[in-house]
Amino acid sequence: xxxxxxVEHVTRTYTRGGxxxxxxxxxxxxxxxxxxAARPEIFAIIGESGSGKTTLARMILHTEKxxxxxxxxxxxxxxxxxxxxxxLQFMQKVQPIFQNxxxxxxxxxxxxxxxxxxxxxxxxxxxxEGREAAADEALKKVGLSLVEVKGRxxxxxxxxxxxxxxxxxxxxxxxxxxxxxxPVSMVDASLRxxxxxxxxxxxxxxxxxxxxxxxxxxxxxxxxDRVLILQKGKVVETGPAQEVLSNPQHPYxxxxxxxxxxxxxxxxxxxGSSQ
Amino acid sequence: MDAAxxxxxxxxxxxxxxxxxxxxxxxxxxxxLSVEKNEIYGIAGESSCGKSTFIxxxxxxxxxxxxVLGGSIKYSFLERDLYDLDExxxxxxxxxxxxxxxxxxxxxxxxxxxxxxxxQDFAFPHMRLGRSEFFDxxxxxxxxxxxxPSILTAxxxxxxxxxxxxxxIALATVxxxxxxxxxxxxxxxDVVVQKDVLALTLETQREIGSSxxxxxxxxxxxxxxxxxxxxxxxxxxxxxxxxRDVFRNPMHPYTQHLVASLPQIGDLTPKTALxxxxxxxxxxxxxxxxxxxxPLATDICRQTNPELITVVPGRRVACYAVMPSPEARAMxxxxxxxx
Amino acid sequence: MLKVLRDLFRHNREFAxxxxxxxxxxxxxxxxxxxxxPPLDSYVVPPDIPPSWDHLFGTNSRGQDVFWxxxxxxxxxxxxxxxxxxxxxxxxxAVGLVSGYVGxxxxxxxxxxxxxxxxxxxxPILTLFYFxxxxxxxxxxxxxxxxxxxxxxxxxxxRSVALSLRNREFTTxxxxxxMSTRQILLEEHLPYVLPIVFxxxxxxxxxxxxxxxxxxxxxxxxxxTPTIGTMIYWANxxxxxxxxxxxxxxxxxxxxxxxxxxxxLLSVSMNEFIDPxxxxxxxxx
Numbered sequence: 001x002x003x004x005x006x007v008e009h010v011t012r013t014y015t016r017g018g019x020x021x022x023x024x025x026x027x028x029x030x031x032x033x034x035x036x037a038a039r040p041e042i043f044a045i046i047g048e049s050g051s052g053k054t055t056l057a058r059m060i061l062h063t064e065k066x067x068x069x070x071x072x073x074x075x076x077x078x079x080x081x082x083x084x085x086x087x088l089q090f091m092q093k094v095q096p097i098f099q100n101x102x103x104x105x106x107x108x109x110x111x112x113x114x115x116x117x118x119x120x121x122x123x124x125x126x127x128x129e130g131r132e133a134a135a136d137e138a139l140k141k142v143g144l145s146l147v148e149v150k151g152r153x154x155x156x157x158x159x160x161x162x163x164x165x166x167x168x169x170x171x172x173x174x175x176x177x178x179x180x181x182x183p184v185s186m187v188d189a190s191l192r193x194x195x196x197x198x199x200x201x202x203x204x205x206x207x208x209x210x211x212x213x214x215x216x217x218x219x220x221x222x223x224x225d226r227v228l229i230l231q232k233g234k235v236v237e238t239g240p241a242q243e244v245l246s247n248p249q250h251p252y253x254x255x256x257x258x259x260x261x262x263x264x265x266x267x268x269x270x271x272g273s274s275q
Numbered sequence: 276m277d278a279a280x281x282x283x284x285x286x287x288x289x290x291x292x293x294x295x296x297x298x299x300x301x302x303x304x305x306x307x308l309s310v311e312k313n314e315i316y317g318i319a320g321e322s323s324c325g326k327s328t329f330i331x332x333x334x335x336x337x338x339x340x341x342x343v344l345g346g347s348i349k350y351s352f353l354e355r356d357l358y359d360l361d362e363x364x365x366x367x368x369x370x371x372x373x374x375x376x377x378x379x380x381x382x383x384x385x386x387x388x389x390x391x392x393x394x395q396d397f398a399f400p401h402m403r404l405g406r407s408e409f410f411d412x413x414x415x416x417x418x419x420x421x422x423x424p425s426i427l428t429a430x431x432x433x434x435x436x437x438x439x440x441x442x443x444i445a446l447a448t449v450x451x452x453x454x455x456x457x458x459x460x461x462x463x464x465d466v467v468v469q470k471d472v473l474a475l476t477l478e479t480q481r482e483i484g485s486s487x488x489x490x491x492x493x494x495x496x497x498x499x500x501x502x503x504x505x506x507x508x509x510x511x512x513x514x515x516x517x518x519r520d521v522f523r524n525p526m527h528p529y530t531q532h533l534v535a536s537l538p539q540i541g542d543l544t545p546k547t548a549l550x551x552x553x554x555x556x557x558x559x560x561x562x563x564x565x566x567x568x569x570p571l572a573t574d575i576c577r578q579t580n581p582e583l584i585t586v587v588p589g590r591r592v593a594c595y596a597v598m599p600s601p602e603a604r605a606m607x608x609x610x611x612x613x614x
Numbered sequence: 615m616l617k618v619l620r621d622l623f624r625h626n627r628e629f630a631x632x633x634x635x636x637x638x639x640x641x642x643x644x645x646x647x648x649x650x651x652p653p654l655d656s657y658v659v660p661p662d663i664p665p666s667w668d669h670l671f672g673t674n675s676r677g678q679d680v681f682w683x684x685x686x687x688x689x690x691x692x693x694x695x696x697x698x699x700x701x702x703x704x705x706x707x708a709v710g711l712v713s714g715y716v717g718x719x720x721x722x723x724x725x726x727x728x729x730x731x732x733x734x735x736x737x738p739i740l741t742l743f744y745f746x747x748x749x750x751x752x753x754x755x756x757x758x759x760x761x762x763x764x765x766x767x768x769x770x771x772x773r774s775v776a777l778s779l780r781n782r783e784f785t786t787x788x789x790x791x792x793m794s795t796r797q798i799l800l801e802e803h804l805p806y807v808l809p810i811v812f813x814x815x816x817x818x819x820x821x822x823x824x825x826x827x828x829x830x831x832x833x834x835x836x837x838x839t840p841t842i843g844t845m846i847y848w849a850n851x852x853x854x855x856x857x858x859x860x861x862x863x864x865x866x867x868x869x870x871x872x873x874x875x876x877x878x879l880l881s882v883s884m885n886e887f888i889d890p891x892x893x894x895x896x897x898x899x
Contacts, residue, residue, distance in 0.1 A: 190532060
């Protein structure tokens with residue numbers, strides 16, 4: 001039984017400098033984890049800036065190649081994909097969601113075209129009605145409808161709506177894995193939880209596994225099953241989400257946990273005037 | 276004047292006329308608030324609520340197409356309205372009486388000049404001290420912010436993000452200004468660094484005794500730094516009060532929702548989200564701008580905008596669903612809303 | 615479309631002025647279809663008559679009416695310029711987009727070819743071309759030759775736009791929507807490249823007409839065909855300036871200058887208009 005996603009001792013190094021004096025640094029250093037196909041879960045990768053989490057996401061999506069180690073999706077090595085057909089097969093099962101919903105869409109183009117393209121290439125809908133129906137179905141799963149989104153440019157929709165449209169697009173191919181890179185950090189606070197809750201629905205009802213990359217421990221605590229903490233490219237701690245975050249063992253995780261601002265401190269900030 | 280800053284009925288719009296398309300973005304629409312001496316007044320709000328525009332207006336840093344259309348801004352250290360002053364006076368008060376901590380430290384620090392030179396460029400002209408005395412003061416300030424004086428010879432890119440932000444705070448506070456405006460100073464920082472920088476900001480403010488406006492969309496940051504909190508929505512102030520009170524007992528439906536939807540570690544209760552989205556400031560909804568998303572909206576909400584009134588001493592809310600207490604009605608001259 | 619043009623005309627002075635100039639020249643060009651005299655014939659009217667009501671721009675020493683001659687000449691020059699511009703745009707867009715997007719070895723090879731073409735000195739090559747092709751020389755061949763020399767600068771510009779677009783998130787989203795490379799280049803990236811393409815087209819028309827005039831004045835093209843350059847060539851052959859037949863020289867020169875300035879103003883004003891950033895501002899972002 002193949003695991004859904006298997007990341008095995010993956011490393012990514014960058015070299016800088018010319019002929020004289022090259023500096024090598026590892027963005028990702030010996031990272032390993034795996035996700036089961038039979039049990040969809042939300043797997044959070046938590047790290048600060050420079051921890052390598054985005055590089056790791058790109059390697060899983062095959063937009064970058066690992067310098068060392070292997071990433072396997074359903075048994076096939078991801079870096080060995082060749083040709084359009086193999087890539088399409090891969091993309092059918094693995095879809096991305098990006099941090100900045102406004103950047104994820106071409107500002108000069110209408111947003112529904114990506115939905116129609118996905119319906120055409122991944123859901124086999126050849127006719128216009130078929131594509132629109134597929135788009136509408138997917139949008140309904142995220143709490144929107146085609147009527148709201150049809151013919152719109154990205155600037156006409158809010159950050160929350162755009163991000164949900166992006167999620168709907170990712171769902172059209174009925175993927176098994178979604179790689180979401182900081183999907184809510186640029187979404188307004190009042191809309192954030194609707195998207196976070198949506199991920200739960202995706203896992204529970206649609207049986208989609210989600211690799212949820214974030215720096216926000218609170219939302220990771222709220223929806224993840226397991227977490228992996230990255231520091232400067234290395235794994236420092238991993239395990240069930242609630243356990244690791246309520247009761248961290250590694251010093252770095254402890255520091256992260258303590259650094260989170262809590263609402264309970266509000267009483268400590270004294271009220272008002274001159275002292 | 277008691278208050279450090281008093282803003283009355285401020286309106287600032289972006290007015291553009293481009294290829295025949297005229298647009299009026301009502302970023303700051305009739306805001307009245309005051310900041311007391313030695314207090315940190317937090318302004319919270321989501322994207323496109325107008326808080327960045329408000330900051331710019333209050334800092335006299337506006338340029339066309341942004342224009343002030345009405346209202347007054349008075350600081351305690353000025354006799355006249357901010358916009359009555361000429362450019363020379365404004366240049367004089369900047370940094371010495373009114374300083375600014377921006378979102379990205381690179382918005383303040385010149386990448387091709389050393390830190391020491393940034394201090395010289397910004398602060399030295401205002402201080403009227405000899406050079407060595409000036410740098411004594413600078414070193415003191417840097418020490419308070421846990422920075423070694425050796426960073427003065429460094430270039431900005433040689434320092435980490437957190438260090439740069441602390442330099443920005445040092446720059447803003449070295450002249451001991453009466454008023455500091457901070458625009459999302461910790462948003463771009465990592466969690467661990469953020470906590471550090473916030474604590475230092477608080478310490479510095481207490482030491483100098485300046486008043487501060489602290490703008491951030493992150494409510495948990497406000498819980499840890501602001502004395503009083505004002506919530507902005509679609510260009511208007513909709514709730515204001517002591518931070519502790521606003522969090523423990525939010526009154527406006529929007530604030531209630533925001534506070535309830537904050538995830539916390541150790542808390543697995545399901546969180547809900549508001550429907551709809553923050554409105555466009557170019558075509559805001561009629562009446563109360565929150566009414567399309569408000570679960571309590573009634574006819575009057577759709578027609579007229581509720582005024583920001585004192586409902587309890589020390590607390591102002593702009594909502595028809597919130598009735599002022601008898602004490603509040605007795606003590607202020609604010610109009611109260613028909614039920 | 616019409617509304618766009620009307621808006622531009624009203625709000626942008628450069629566009630207004632430029633389009634007036636271009637329209638005047640186009641008017642002259644259209645008039646060529648109604649010429650009462652066959653353009654290639656000579657001595658159909660008395661020579662060397664100064665401008666008068668019968669002959670608006672006078673007649674030249676070869677017995678041709680300058681106005682009607684000019685109209686045909688401008689038409690030919692313009693057609694030539696447009697064909698060169700179009701052909702070279704196609705090449706530069708194709709090379710630039712593919713090179714920028716695909717990268718790697720393809721990019722390196724294409725850019726080496728590009729840079730080789732950039733350093734080729736145009737004038738000597740075209741002169742050499744004329745002497746090699748002497749008997750088989752035709753305008754079509756010359757247009758092809760110039761087009762293949764005129765694409766490299768813009769290909770590099772377009773490549774740099776393509777490079778920056780490759781890294782943007784919507785490109786990745788397009789890939790993950792299943793779009794093919796060709797679809798992405800043509801539908802997602804091309805709109806960003808259009809401002810460059812458009813302004814360089816108009817500039818390229820100017821450039822190729824200028825080069826044609828240069829070659830023709832020296833006599834290195836088919837001088838029987840009436841073009842702006844050949845008109846000036848014949849004027850020089852008949853020493854028009856010395857003989858006092860100044861209208862023969864002034865007419866083509868003034869017209870082509872009007873054309874240059876008009877096209878230039880149009881390219882500048884339309885460029886600003888099509889630029890994605892101002893487009894977004896107009897859409898109300």
